[in-house]
Amino acid sequence: MKFFIDTANLKEIKEAHELGVLDGVTTNPSLMAKEGITGKDNILSHYKAICDIVDGDVSAEVVSVDLEGMIREGEELVEIDSKIVVKIPMIKEGVKALKYFSQKGIRTNCTLIFSAGQALLAAKAGATYVSPFIGRLDDISTDGIGLIEQILTIYRNYGYETQVLAASVRHPMHIIQCAEVGADVMTGPLSAMEALLKHPLTDIGLEKFLADYAKGNSK
Ligand code: E4P
Numbered sequence: 001m002k003f004f005i006d007t008a009n010l011k012e013i014k015e016a017h018e019l020g021v022l023d024g025v026t027t028n029p030s031l032m033a034k035e036g037i038t039g040k041d042n043i044l045s046h047y048k049a050i051c052d053i054v055d056g057d058v059s060a061e062v063v064s065v066d067l068e069g070m071i072r073e074g075e076e077l078v079e080i081d082s083k084i085v086v087k088i089p090m091i092k093e094g095v096k097a098l099k100y101f102s103q104k105g106i107r108t109n110c111t112l113i114f115s116a117g118q119a120l121l122a123a124k125a126g127a128t129y130v131s132p133f134i135g136r137l138d139d140i141s142t143d144g145i146g147l148i149e150q151i152l153t154i155y156r157n158y159g160y161e162t163q164v165l166a167a168s169v170r171h172p173m174h175i176i177q178c179a180e181v182g183a184d185v186m187t188g189p190l191s192a193m194e195a196l197l198k199h200p201l202t203d204i205g206l207e208k209f210l211a212d213y214a215k216g217n218s219k
């Protein structure tokens with residue numbers, strides 16, 4: 001399973017990259033705003049800064065909701081760097097944009113997916129990735145991981161190449177559950193990735209190994 005980090009924070013992206021497990025980055029307009037990145041030029045150069053850190057795909061979201069606007073923005077975004085994947089919302093015009101970009105060989109990530117039907121449409125339109133938001137579904141007492149499983153089944157039934165990118169991941173158990181059901185990618189915060197490496201028995205065991213080593217080498 002690929003690990004993407006879901007942030008526009010350069011420090012966190014660098015940290016995840018240095019950990020050696022980072023396969024890409026996803027951003028959205030809210031994450032950009034959270035970092036205080038506003039205005040088209042600043043946003044475009046921030047995407048470039050992200051691409052300069054990571055080796056994998058970087059999702060950059062359009063903010064137009066009409067087809068022409070999405071095409072214009074998407075074509076501009078892919079000029080920034082070959083790592084850019086155009087993130088398109090799951091709306092009617094977005095489906096048309098997915099088809100347009102897929103015919104042009106431009107990679108896309110269809111975002112704001114909350115149902116299997118939406119994921120089926122996105123795959124038929126040629127999306128490279130679909131992003132079902134599992135955390136936001138869990139927030140409303142709906143089974144986010146169940147949706148990932150359902151989409152994977154549908155894609156396998158017909159051999160769709162669209163990758164299932166589990167988004168809105170909030171904690172380490174989400175990551176483990178995504179891996180159990182076979183999500184192609186998960187995107188989440190650095191804290192959830194780092195939480196995977198923690199275990200109290202590891203800390204206790206290491207403390208004892210180091211203490212025993214120190215005893216044997218203290219002369
Ligand atoms: C997807 O790519 C989105 O950026 C993201 O995962 C949404 O997560 P949130 O529900 O934590 O805002």
